[in-house]
Amino acid sequence: AQSVAQPEDQVNVAEGNPLTVKCTYSVSGNPYLFWYVQYPNRGLQFLLKYITGDNLVKGSYGFEAEFNKSQTSFHLKKPSALVSDSALYFCAVRDPMNRDDKIIFGKGTRLHILP
Amino acid sequence: DTAVSQTPKYLVTQMGNDKSIKCEQNLGHDTMYWYKQDSKKFLKIMFSYNNKELIINETVPNRFSPKSPDKAHLNLHINSLELGDSAVYFCASSQEVGGWYSPLHFGNGTRLTVT
Numbered sequence: 001a002q003s004v005a006q007p008e009d010q011v012n013v014a015e016g017n018p019l020t021v022k023c024t025y026s027v028s029g030n031p032y033l034f035w036y037v038q039y040p041n042r043g044l045q046f047l048l049k050y051i052t053g054d055n056l057v058k059g060s061y062g063f064e065a066e067f068n069k070s071q072t073s074f075h076l077k078k079p080s081a082l083v084s085d086s087a088l089y090f091c092a093v094r095d096p097m098n099r100d101d102k103i104i105f106g107k108g109t110r111l112h113i114l115p
Numbered sequence: 116d117t118a119v120s121q122t123p124k125y126l127v128t129q130m131g132n133d134k135s136i137k138c139e140q141n142l143g144h145d146t147m148y149w150y151k152q153d154s155k156k157f158l159k160i161m162f163s164y165n166n167k168e169l170i171i172n173e174t175v176p177n178r179f180s181p182k183s184p185d186k187a188h189l190n191l192h193i194n195s196l197e198l199g200d201s202a203v204y205f206c207a208s209s210q211e212v213g214g215w216y217s218p219l220h221f222g223n224g225t226r227l228t229v230t
Contacts, residue, residue: 034219036221044219046218102160103216105158105159108157
């Protein structure tokens with residue numbers, strides 16, 4: 001069964017500094033990987049995905065993520081953080097070997113950007 | 116236009132009552148989901164429907180019964196509500212494209228409080 005781990009409950013970054021939010025996964029085949037962001041009292045919003053191809057994927061709001069198969073990681077990054085990036089970030093994985101399309105979410109990482 | 120809309124946004128009710136949450140998507144997607152987010156922000160899939168057919172049914176009490184009258188609607192009925200049912204319930208939708216599923220589009224959630 002697939003699983004995803006976000007080892008950090010919270011990440012604090014000063015505005016203008018680069019940020020990284022970590023994610024590792026476990027699947028039986030090649031994973032489909034996703035990052036979502038949740039603002040207060042809102043549903044999750046899709047940021048970016050990795051299905052196949054280039055290991056570095058770019059998404060919304062200047063975010064990017066790098067797929068690393070050997071380390072089974074898919075860390076979310078941004079070169080220069082904004083205060084408005086403060087939110088709850090979820091990594092998610094789908095195992096395409098399972099046809100039930102079950103997308104499993106990590107427990108979330110709260111990102112605080114300090115002005 | 117809201118792509119995935121849920122009603123009501125807030126639902127406060129007493130233990131033992133029966134309540135329903137409605138969800139509609141206007142994206143033309145063929146798959147819809149219910150997720151539960153608890154007080155610690157953990158997000159867990161409950162049900163998934165594809166073209167009105169149940170394809171994922173996680174370990175959820177029988178008191179929860181999804182109903183999909185058509186592929187644009189997925190409602191959640193809950194019988195005999197318990198304190199532990201208090202959570203935010205999210206509806207989501209996606210579309211299968213060439214053997215893989217598009218990212219999930221989430222509604223803004225229904226905050227259920229059972230007293």
